[in-house]
Amino acid sequence: MEPRNQTSTSEFILLGLSERPEQETLLFSLFLCMYMITVVGNMLIILAIGADSHLHTPMYFFLANLSLVDFCLATNTVPKMLVNIQTRTKSISYPCCLVQMYFFHFFGIMDSVLIAVMAYDRFVAICHPLHYATIMSPRLCGLLAGGLWVCSCFISLTHILLMTRLVFCGSNELPHYFCDLTPLLRLSCTDTSANRIFVLMVAGMVIAMPCICILASYAHIIMAVVKVSSAGGRKKAFSTCGSHLSVVALFYGTTIGVYLCPSSIHTAMKEKASAVMYTAVTPMLNPFIYSLRNRDLEGALRKLVNRKITSFS
Numbered sequence: 001m002e003p004r005n006q007t008s009t010s011e012f013i014l015l016g017l018s019e020r021p022e023q024e025t026l027l028f029s030l031f032l033c034m035y036m037i038t039v040v041g042n043m044l045i046i047l048a049i050g051a052d053s054h055l056h057t058p059m060y061f062f063l064a065n066l067s068l069v070d071f072c073l074a075t076n077t078v079p080k081m082l083v084n085i086q087t088r089t090k091s092i093s094y095p096c097c098l099v100q101m102y103f104f105h106f107f108g109i110m111d112s113v114l115i116a117v118m119a120y121d122r123f124v125a126i127c128h129p130l131h132y133a134t135i136m137s138p139r140l141c142g143l144l145a146g147g148l149w150v151c152s153c154f155i156s157l158t159h160i161l162l163m164t165r166l167v168f169c170g171s172n173e174l175p176h177y178f179c180d181l182t183p184l185l186r187l188s189c190t191d192t193s194a195n196r197i198f199v200l201m202v203a204g205m206v207i208a209m210p211c212i213c214i215l216a217s218y219a220h221i222i223m224a225v226v227k228v229s230s231a232g233g234r235k236k237a238f239s240t241c242g243s244h245l246s247v248v249a250l251f252y253g254t255t256i257g258v259y260l261c262p263s264s265i266h267t268a269m270k271e272k273a274s275a276v277m278y279t280a281v282t283p284m285l286n287p288f289i290y291s292l293r294n295r296d297l298e299g300a301l302r303k304l305v306n307r308k309i310t311s312f313s
Helices: 021-051 058-087 094-127 129-135 138-163 181-187 193-226 231-259 268-291 295-312
Strands: 011-014 091-093
Touching: 011 094, 021 058, 021 268, 021 295, 058 094, 058 138, 058 268, 091 094, 094 129, 094 138, 094 181, 094 193, 094 231, 094 268, 138 181, 138 193, 181 193, 193 231, 231 268, 268 295
Parallel strands: none
Antiparallel strands: 011 091
């Protein structure tokens, strides 16, 4: 039968993280707490950086962008899941599904490349400290951030345009808690080869290449730090990079497992577990990771909280 004569589904059923009703109350409470921590933590980071002029540097500029992206990434997926659990309705319309998938890829791409840009910033700061202000100029930072938003928009839109070609004429049950690309492709009854090729191309551009750039940056950083004669200087350099490396391990460890591993080893449970890591757990942990052992950021957060307490009093 020709694809044009087939009737495509108008909605999908999100099966969620668990199909057992007795577990849904626990999941609702857990993810509500995680989401509230994500919102408060990332908003505090953004407000603290914006309020403290000492933090108006490239490193904190990109950190504020990362916090905004993490907040948006979690907001795109978690609230819908909470509503579905609370209302006992698991359906999502096809247009809403495409919108959710668009923003998921948009902010996911932003997250991946921003982490690589932050690694480059640390490379310049440690390996070329005398030229740091010249290289990481406000103009370059603005171009990097603005170009990233534009590229993410273009890539995500291409994903959606390729999805609109597909027909879903079989089961409309999606074994996930949001509209992710890989499970959706499995439900299509038309040829998805173009979509899968584009997925691999994008994964190479926004996951593999940034990961390689991060490894190269930190290889140079380690070589530069080892040459530092002062033990205090080495400790400070590793302390600055340690938080970023923790975020790199969290983010890329899960995304590579989903988008670059062969599809034959994927299972619905593994995909959902990985998705929880990079849409809920990582955005929640990032504010803690970046604020720990960062005296400048800790001081700015303390000033912000004290100012708010004083104003309320």
